[in-house]
Amino acid sequence: MNTWLEVAPNSDFSIYNLPFGIFSTNKNKPQVGVRIGDYVIDLEQTRKLGLLNIPRNICNQSSLNPFIGLGKIRTNAVRLQLQEWLTQENTPLKRHFNQIFHKIEDVKMHLPVKIGDYTDFYSSIEHATNAGKIFRPDNPLYPNWKHIPIAYHGRASSIVVSGTPIYRPQGQFKPTDSPNPVFGYTKELDFELEIGAIIGKNSEYGKNIGTTEAENYVFGLVLFNDWSARDIQRWETLPLGPFLGKNFASSISPWVVTLDALEAFRAQGPTQDPKPLPYLQVEGIRNFDIQLSAKLNETTITNTNFKYMYWNIAQQVAHHTVNGCNLKIGDILASGTISGSEVGSYGSLLELTWAGKNQITLTNGETRTYLENGDTLTLAGFCEKDGKRVGFGEVMGKIV
Numbered sequence: 276m277n278t279w280l281e282v283a284p285n286s287d288f289s290i291y292n293l294p295f296g297i298f299s300t301n302k303n304k305p306q307v308g309v310r311i312g313d314y315v316i317d318l319e320q321t322r323k324l325g326l327l328n329i330p331r332n333i334c335n336q337s338s339l340n341p342f343i344g345l346g347k348i349r350t351n352a353v354r355l356q357l358q359e360w361l362t363q364e365n366t367p368l369k370r371h372f373n374q375i376f377h378k379i380e381d382v383k384m385h386l387p388v389k390i391g392d393y394t395d396f397y398s399s400i401e402h403a404t405n406a407g408k409i410f411r412p413d414n415p416l417y418p419n420w421k422h423i424p425i426a427y428h429g430r431a432s433s434i435v436v437s438g439t440p441i442y443r444p445q446g447q448f449k450p451t452d453s454p455n456p457v458f459g460y461t462k463e464l465d466f467e468l469e470i471g472a473i474i475g476k477n478s479e480y481g482k483n484i485g486t487t488e489a490e491n492y493v494f495g496l497v498l499f500n501d502w503s504a505r506d507i508q509r510w511e512t513l514p515l516g517p518f519l520g521k522n523f524a525s526s527i528s529p530w531v532v533t534l535d536a537l538e539a540f541r542a543q544g545p546t547q548d549p550k551p552l553p554y555l556q557v558e559g560i561r562n563f564d565i566q567l568s569a570k571l572n573e574t575t576i577t578n579t580n581f582k583y584m585y586w587n588i589a590q591q592v593a594h595h596t597v598n599g600c601n602l603k604i605g606d607i608l609a610s611g612t613i614s615g616s617e618v619g620s621y622g623s624l625l626e627l628t629w630a631g632k633n634q635i636t637l638t639n640g641e642t643r644t645y646l647e648n649g650d651t652l653t654l655a656g657f658c659e660k661d662g663k664r665v666g667f668g669e670v671m672g673k674i675v
């Protein structure tokens with residue numbers, strides 16, 4: 276597929292992708308856009324010109340929720356219509372180019388969805404085993420781990436879009452050499468490389484979603500950085516789980532890559548042994564081959580892949596709703612830290628430095644155990660196969 280628009284061959288935002296997001300310009304308030312190469316397609320303007328059959332007050336909104344609420348059949352039809360126009364000469368999209376297209380450097384990106392609830396899973400067996408080994412060397416994986424997609428309910432209000440500064444949190448923690456807790460700025464600020472699934476359909480209160488229909492409830496995916504303060508987390512987590520060590524900030528990438536765009540990049544996940552209970556069993560290929568990386572300032576510190584996830588998104592949705600808990604449009608289910616089996620594929624500094632025991636050296640010669648003020652942490656992700664590239668761009672945050 277070729278487009279008349281100039282798109283760099285290595286662009287994450289190829290003709291195969293066409294993700295949705297919320298952008299604003301000097302003249303326009305936040306509204307729905309579609310990314311192609313270094314351009315943003317103004318969906319409200321396209322609608323006003325009578326080119327797309329979308330109801331009023333959907334594309335001029337400051338979140339994708341009303342647009343997502345049209346349903347996947349209609350939202351993907353919009354995507355496919357744009358794709359067709361972008362590949363054919365003499366189309367209305369090209370004729371109205373100046374009214375419809377904005378250069379990416381002229382727009383500001385915003386949070387793509389209004390997030391009602393956010394749940395963070397713990398679905399990478401490598402991450403769970405590493406985190407377990409660090410704190411419980413004899414018994415790294417809890418006995419329930421291979422039976423339940425473990426998760427906790429996170430905080431939605433502090434999820435921010437890429438580029439938003441991250442304030443080093445203060446809190447209470449207990450130094451190992453002290454009998455009493457102290458108060459101060461965290462000394463162990465970390466990132467977690469994750470993928471977030473954006474819920475695309477309300478489920479009914481009291482009703483569960485089976486694994487076969489689970490993906491119908493997912494609109495698309497974003498990169499997700501679950502910033503974590505390890506010292507605060509360590510002191511507070513028992514007995515009820517993560518709280519202030521996690522909920523001060525999470526960052527997401529601005530463009531929601533649809534599951535439709537990711538269809539060509541499905542990959543077989545790990546074998547699940549023992550076999551999960553029937554409500555968690557899946558048919559078909561439910562993992563996705565997404566190459567992921569984390570960069571600390573100018574140095575790439577990890578390369579991993581979303582296909583390593585032990586529990587896939589369909590299983591997470593099925594488990595989340597099995598008790599009748601309802602999901603809503605705009606909710607985010609984060610995957611949990613994504614680690615591979617090698618040191619260079621770990622998705623957090625906790626693992627990369629083995630809880631601060633081993634320093635990592637950056638290309639400029641500086642060393643780190645955890646994040647310092649002024650550091651910038653950037654996650655990136657893309658799929659590539661048969662000359663097609665579909666990517667997420669980046670999610671970036673600077674510690675201040």
Ligand code: CA
Pocket residue numbers: 395396467469501611612
């Ligand atoms: Ca996490």
